[in-house]
Amino acid sequence: MRTPRHSSRYGRYSGGPDPLAPPVDLGEVLDAVTEDVMAGYSPDQALREFLRRGGRNQRGLDDLARQVHQRRRDLLSRHRLDGTVQEAKKLLDRALREERDQFLRDARMDPTDRQFREMRLDALPSSTAAAVTELSDYDWQSDAARRNYEQIKDLLGRELLEQRFAGMKNALQNATDEDRAAVSRMLEDLNELLEKHARGEDTPEDFERFMNRHGDQFPENPQDIDELIDALAQRSAAAQRMMRSMTPEQREELMALSAQAFGSPELMSQLDRLDAALQGLRPGLDWSGSEQFEGDQGLGLGDGTGVLQDLADLDALSEQLSQSYAGSTLSDLDVAALARQLGDDAAVAARTLTELERAMRNSGYLRRGTDGELRLSPRAMRKLGKSLLRDAAGRLSGRSGRRDTRLAGAAGEQTGSSRAWQFGDVEPWDVTRTVTNAVTRTAASGADPSAGLRIDVQDIEVRETEARTQAAVALLVDTSFSMALNGRWVPMKRTAIALHQLISTRFRGDALELITFGRYAQTMDIGELTALPAWHEQGTNLHHGLLLAQRFFRKHPTMHPVLLVVTDGEATAHLEPGGEAWFMYPPDPETLRLTVAQLDAVARRGTEITLFRLGDDPGLVRFIAALARRVRGRVVAPDPEDLDAAVLGEYMRSRSRNGSWGGSGDSFADDDA
Template sequence: MSRYRYGAYQGGPDPLEPPYDIRSALDAMGDSVLEGSSPGEALRALLRRGLPGGRDRRARRGLDELLRQVRQRRRELRERGRLDGVLEQARALLDTAIGQERAELFPDPSDEARMREAELDALPSDTAQAIRRLSDYDWRSPAARATFEQLKDLLRRDVLDAQFQGMRQALANPDPQAMQRVRDMMAALNDMLDADARGEHTQEDFANFMREYGDFFPDNPRNLEELVDSLARRAAAMDRLLASLSPEQRQELAALMAQVMEDAGLAMEMTRLGEALRARRPDLGWGTPERMSGSDPLSVSDATAALAELADLAELEAALAQDYPGASLDDIDEEAVRRALGRQAVDDLAELRRIEKELERQGYLQRSGGRLELTPKAVRRLGETALRRVFSHLEGGRRGDHDQRDAGQAGELTGSSRPWRFGDEQPLDVVRTVGNAIRRNAQNPTGDRSVKLSVDDFEVLETERRTAAAVCLLVDLSYSMVLRGAWGAAKQTALALHSLVTGKYPQDAIQIIGFSNYARVLRPTEMAALDWDMVQGTNLHHALMLAGRHLDRHPDFEPIVLVVTDGEPTAHLQPNGRSLFDYPPSRQTLTLTLAEIDKMTRRGATLNVFMLADDPRLVSFVEEVARRNGGRVFAPEAGRLGEYVVSDYLRMRRG
């Protein structure tokens, strides 16, 4: 028999992996698009908010949350300690050594002891100058000599570690050979930088350098550029450390560091390295002061590390803010995110980057002239989502179906029955009717075997009618809709109704008409990305003319006209085709608009109006429309507009 082994697929992306579910991201974008944002703006808003969680996936942090955490980390670092800690620590050790020496000299009555005390009294207050003066002092006290050596060793390791991360471990037990190796490393590093400046450096040279001196660089750079970047950031941080101190502290610390480098025999090589790093990375904010508000003193190494991290966080904060021209998620350094916020933040960032690519790959977004646009597939999805939201708020009823259940003798039987109601014209369900009477009589036996029928016994056979309807939704697009916060609700309603009609009942013919100073027929892709214009006029007259043409093209269809508006008509179409605006509405505007309503009545179209405001003029006009046409008037809140419109459409289709 053949032997089979099963394991993870290794030939690239898993061919059986389900497609990336981008629909929730598109739905989240849709709300912004319907409120008037462009697809590009809606996508950026989604990236800032992050992805909502679901049953099978966890929520993903957006750029705003990552930015908040970066800023919190910066505050924590600033409160970590004081930058002058090394001066305080060095001064404390120096004072300890001097005190131990004085304790040794005090019992000695000789002139030599008094001379030594005088020399100690004459030491300058500057720590660096005092250490230089004492470098050749012949300590009488062994304890004082040990403390002074501890001070020099601490400064040497601390200052070197500030430039080369990991130097503390390399110099934990310094000896002449260890210091010579440090000098050799510095010389080799500078020679390698000079060779690179001449164009003579190779990757093999770098590999040889790391084999020899790699223990000085625990971050394990892969090439010279990574090594230069690491060293330059720490050098720039040390430069900012000096700039952040007071002039007196700056001078004292600079002198102290220079003394350490000179004693170690590294002054010349360190100068060469600093000049080379500054020349290669002048963009690192050299000399920019940074404010630290903590109370604990920091060593030079710790202060430099804190300032280097603060600089990295500042760059990361700027990248996450995305508030500069041409900003892109590709500008955000994943390694910087990992260092600052951890691995999970990198995963969240990768998920955000994937959104835009998947929206384009799966056909929801397309680029035209450098701009993002919604595709018809995306608009259909937004319509379906809007419709689901509408139905999620509707109570009872048959959701989404508008079959006529009271269709008379011409209807088609469904196979079910229901209790008879006054006015029903459906066929009588004789079997169920008689059965109801027999069961009722059996519960109340009187000895009479005859079956007596009661009104409650009657049931009729359900029938349904699937007549086609010509549907017109007239949506006010004037600027006042934006001011009242109804803009997004109106567009969402139009998409929901369009999705219902075209998706489940394609026999119906629907037309969406938007009107402001002029009226125009809107395609679904236009509705989603439609932006408002600051124009004057509510030209219902023109909108009714277009709706009438749509009904006339479908004379055998059941006419349904729905109007969504927040104001009375203030414009009409003139014979020359131009729109005339007048406020308060002119008599001619009202006369022409009501004439179109009368035409709708003669067509047999019931015109239902959804008012989004309660202005007296609007109420008066709408009441006149209802009186002339016989339609109904609704006054929904903007957030429930979709429920009212879709419910009314279904109600009228049921007769």
């Protein structure tokens, strides 16, 4: 017996998010967010900015919003709203043509009657609505003409119902009188239910009873009366906006024609009653708006209402994609509506953005401070620092003329002996002694070492190293507005983060102080410096920065002092005895005198001083060179993008010389890194 063959078909997955899609990658998001934070954005703004731009292979909100705008513009430029009137006119013209043909074919027709009829048809008003009304009692001689005329009434009835109930136009095509009576009963029951609900007198049983009777006429399959009202009100509001979008002439013509719907004015009465009930129940919808249609494709009432609903969807999507309202998140985005309007690819892009936002907020990379603002978390700062340190170290070791730079952070040369580990030790473990201690302790406790070995803190021994002098490192960074204006703001922050990461992870015995100086100077932790926005602040108060550095060095009298200064300007401000900053450009001689005096005080502590000059302004070059010569310091003039590698290089150069910290040793040098 032959085994039946099975065939398989493959295609795009359309059941929601792709179950085989890779998980979202937060690396690119975090990189973009931290880059924008360093440029002065808040983390929340930076995350929103990424979601707007998108990533390398990810469409952003701006691209989706552009598509929404383009579709809206296409709908308005393609259509006009007189489709129903034009269709009625075609049916009327066909009926009149067939009636006149009947006059010519019927030789037995009384000549007087024919002449009278021809005169009546010739005297019809130019308005389609008026002509249809005029012919309401006309005795048609042609059966085909009569059918075309009756189709006008049928068309109007179906279009009016289609405005409020999607799909009704097709459902009632070739409808019988019984079908129309069923629709009339549904409208009566619906109006009674809505009015009862408005009074607060309805029950779930009332809704169930209504759906049992008329549920087949509601393809939306509402589960309760609120869902029913929402579906009906949105379409009814779109119908009202469509009427207001017509020209006065189109609107007047259509209203006159509507009286002929199904040949019964009762239909319009029921629909007016329905619209009034829905508007009272959902007043927050747009019932009075209008649109400017400029195309040449006529739309009937039903299709036109659908287009107005599409426009309402697009307007809501545009607002959701803008994320400009308070408390907005991408979870507000109606992905189903986006799929209807722009297709599945747009919906997938939106779902991915939503997942990125959710994952980023839940990842631990962002945390909300006591003031309610999002900030980069310590975890994010560690990840950023690790990345920047790795990048800077790679460029540092690849510099021309430099030997491989190792950032291992060893505490000193090993002596060959070991000692018990103490909290804060960074020396490497003596693995042999540690395992031996664990085995001895396990055996002494009576446990069987072969059953498994657990190392306890008391077992750990570390290899002793020669003592090495620790350093107190003060990094002074210029935060005057020229740093941001000339593209040096982000490189300055990268430098501080990389140095902080190096010292906090590899040289934990050293102390680092981050000091910013603009009009005033202040100490900051790495998180504050990373998030520091670029203010339009005049003044380069190196004097105040040096005062704070001197205070830091006094707190660490046993550590070797190291001063690293990053600036792109001459000293133009100083701190007066009362605590106010004095600013003047060109520099005031008093500012220069106080700055030099404070630098001398720092140098007298045996401080190792390196000045990083950003820029080639002649005044800046002379100023920095004079300071370096005075205190036997070093000048490095790196490209801003290479600033982090230059600072790390100077820190490691001083630290590695003779295996310890010593005096400056080198005379003044100006290195173009």
